[in-house]
Amino acid sequence: KYLGISAHHSRVNKSSYQDIIEKLNQRLSGWKARNLSFAGRLTLTKSVLEALPSYTMQTVQLPNLLCDEIDRICRNFLWGDNQIQKKCHAVGWGTLCYPKEYGGLGLRRMRDVNTSFMMKNCWSLITEPQKLWVRVVKAKYKCSNEIIPKVVKKSNMSNLWHGINGAWNLVVSNIGWQLGNGRMIKFWYDKWIPNSPPLIQCALTFIPPVELFKSVSDYTNMLGIWDLSHIQDWIPAELLATILCSPPPSEDAGIDKIIWNPTTDGLFTIKSAHEIAAQQMLPAKSPLFKQIWKWHGPERVRAFLWRVAHESLLTNSCRVKRGMTSDSTCGECRQAMETTLHVLRDCPYAQEVWNKTCRGTALMQASKGNLETWLLKNLVRSQHLRPDWSLIFGLTLDSLWHRRNRALFQNLSISSDQLVAEIQARIALSISRDFNQNLGSGPLDRNTQWTYPPTGALKLNCDGAVARNGEASCGGVVRNSNGKFVVAFSGRLGRCSILEAELRANCKEPV
Numbered sequence: 001k002y003l004g005i006s007a008h009h010s011r012v013n014k015s016s017y018q019d020i021i022e023k024l025n026q027r028l029s030g031w032k033a034r035n036l037s038f039a040g041r042l043t044l045t046k047s048v049l050e051a052l053p054s055y056t057m058q059t060v061q062l063p064n065l066l067c068d069e070i071d072r073i074c075r076n077f078l079w080g081d082n083q084i085q086k087k088c089h090a091v092g093w094g095t096l097c098y099p100k101e102y103g104g105l106g107l108r109r110m111r112d113v114n115t116s117f118m119m120k121n122c123w124s125l126i127t128e129p130q131k132l133w134v135r136v137v138k139a140k141y142k143c144s145n146e147i148i149p150k151v152v153k154k155s156n157m158s159n160l161w162h163g164i165n166g167a168w169n170l171v172v173s174n175i176g177w178q179l180g181n182g183r184m185i186k187f188w189y190d191k192w193i194p195n196s197p198p199l200i201q202c203a204l205t206f207i208p209p210v211e212l213f214k215s216v217s218d219y220t221n222m223l224g225i226w227d228l229s230h231i232q233d234w235i236p237a238e239l240l241a242t243i244l245c246s247p248p249p250s251e252d253a254g255i256d257k258i259i260w261n262p263t264t265d266g267l268f269t270i271k272s273a274h275e276i277a278a279q280q281m282l283p284a285k286s287p288l289f290k291q292i293w294k295w296h297g298p299e300r301v302r303a304f305l306w307r308v309a310h311e312s313l314l315t316n317s318c319r320v321k322r323g324m325t326s327d328s329t330c331g332e333c334r335q336a337m338e339t340t341l342h343v344l345r346d347c348p349y350a351q352e353v354w355n356k357t358c359r360g361t362a363l364m365q366a367s368k369g370n371l372e373t374w375l376l377k378n379l380v381r382s383q384h385l386r387p388d389w390s391l392i393f394g395l396t397l398d399s400l401w402h403r404r405n406r407a408l409f410q411n412l413s414i415s416s417d418q419l420v421a422e423i424q425a426r427i428a429l430s431i432s433r434d435f436n437q438n439l440g441s442g443p444l445d446r447n448t449q450w451t452y453p454p455t456g457a458l459k460l461n462c463d464g465a466v467a468r469n470g471e472a473s474c475g476g477v478v479r480n481s482n483g484k485f486v487v488a489f490s491g492r493l494g495r496c497s498i499l500e501a502e503l504r505a506n507c508k509e510p511v
Contacts, residue, residue: 041080049077061118071109078096102282102285102286118163125143126149141154151168170273175261179494180257181255182249183217183255187219189212194471196242216256224249245494246495264468286372453480454481460476460478462474465501466497471492472494472495474504
């Protein structure tokens with residue numbers, strides 16, 4: 001081993017890094033999954049099980065079979081499997097790996113995590129040529145001395161180079177340029193215009209060979225302003241306007257820099273790389289899941305609400321679909337099929353609890369619509385409902401399900417009055433905890449009013465902003481000591497950081 005990572009000089013297979021699996025199993029042996037809630041197991045899965053292989057993944061392309069085995073371990077622990085009993089995995093692994101706002105839990109497939117780390121190595125290969133390991137691999141695999149090296153498959157290549165080769169196209173297709181003096185950027189071949197492919201792909205006509213390899217700085221005049229008159233018919237009008245609205249290259253701006261297009265500041269992040277590596281076909285965003293993760297209450301109940309939204313509770317109707325039983329009847333009323341909506345709302349016992357809990361003030365909210373509509377209507381704060389209704393609603397749902405399980409598995413008989421008293425105690429405890437956590441963290445009093453400048457003076461208020469696509473703009477207004485308008489300005493700055501946008505706002509000429 002070197003720095004804790006196994007060094008292999010032969011072909012890497014699943015058994016080569018079996019120590020990762022052993023570490024995961026060692027951690028699992030010290031945890032009592034039976035005593036942990038679903039939310040607790042989710043936290044441990046994210047913070048420990050998914051994190052353990054990360055150190056090795058930074059320099060090693062793990063075999064796909066090993067990545068799949070790690071996924072299986074995470075999946076089994078999350079649903080509470082053990083060596084004796086296998087639990088029902090009520091929601092598919094693909095759904096669990098969706099971002100939270102799309103109905104998932106934000107878990108990550110290990111294949112995608114490994115690819116994102118290899119993308120980081122690709123980024124270093126481009127932006128950090130002075131590093132020793134970069135110089136070694138570039139010399140070994142003859143990558144050329146270009147700014148963006150050539151990466152191709154080689155016979156008998158190392159594990160690291162194999163990983164870099166697999167992730168290379170994902171990186172190259174997502175890099176761009178931040179314009180400085182314009183000498184390094186090829187006007188036609190490089191991606192230097194925000195949200196636009198290379199100009200050669202958009203050209204309206206044949207580009208003469210003498211123009212093809214010119215740099216951006218070659219298209220400015222002696223005064224340092226754009227000189228595109230002889231090529232304006234070769235470029236679409238929209239792109240031409242974008243170029244003319246952008247600051248021209250300047251020696252004061254320093255050298256040209258390679259930037260990472262998926263982030264607003266142009267810096268590479270593992271998070272953005274993972275989003276690219278995952279390449280998920282995401283479902284439509286649902287306001288329900290956004291509301292669930294904003295819900296103010298215990299994390300365990302928040303995870304329960306997520307399961308309710310997916311209708312993944314093991315009701316009798318769900319168990320029939322999975323071949324676990326043949327009777328889908330509600331065990332309480334013996335009148336209807338026990339679905340998620342029935343056990344939490346439509347069962348006579350549940351109706352009795354809702355009547356006593358909401359005292360008629362929100363009964364209409366608690367008795368209309370399908371499951372998604374009903375959940376969303378009650379979890380969103382409304383002027384027609386009491387301020388703490390969403391908390392009451394969530395805790396009541398959890399208590400109804402918990403009571404159903406106690407009656408089924410422990411043969412406990414709990415009246416509706418007893419359950420309502422239990423719910424009220426949980427509400428009081430949750431509000432008390434929330435109050436103690438927020439004590440002393442209220443907003444600070446700040447003076448947000450505009451103040452007049454001294455007599456005879458002018459006051460400039462300006463600001464800069466950067467959009468999600470990286471394009472910056474600025475604006476400002478000048479007023480006199482009486483508060484009267486004098487002049488204003490606004491302008492587009494091209495792609496730059498928020499700090500640069502703020503600074504350039506102070507230097508902008510009025511328009």
